[in-house]
Amino acid sequence: MSEITRKHTGARMSQIVMHGDTIYLAGQVGTAGDSVADQTRSCLEKIDTLLAEVGSDKTRILQTTIWLADMADFAEMNAVWDGWVAEGHAPARACGEAKLARPDFKVEFLVTAAL
Known part of the structure; x- marks a missing residue:
């Protein structure tokens, strides 16, 4: 049975969960109130940091789900x-x-x- 490793775990969630060779990140948000572009940059920086912490990087991302509060912000x-x-x-x-x-x-x- 494969080990499950959790990092940055709180009462509600873990920021990183690893099972086998798969890494699952919690949903990443930016600084509330910033522009969509700035929030996106902040999210992507957090993703880079979390993946690096466990020895991976953005070239190893398998799947990304993105939620926008307003699809009018899709292009930004x-x-x-x-x-x-x-x-x-x-x-x-x-x-x-x-x-x-x-x-x-x-x-x-x-x-x-x-x-």
Whole structure:
């Protein structure tokens, strides 16, 4: 049976869960109230940091789910995303509109990656 490792664990969630060679990150949000572009940059920086902590990186991302509070922000988010994704390493991806945990959050990223 494969071990399950949890990092940055609180009462409600862990920021990182590893099972076998798969890494699951908790949903990442930016600084509440910032622009969609700035929140996206902040999310992607957090993803980079969390993946590096466990010996992975953005080229190993398998799947990303992105939630936007308003799909009108799709192009603004994608402008940042497109500059961040490593060429030739785009993950499977979905993006949709959802009511986020707080009204001043505009984007949230959920990532699954390989070790």
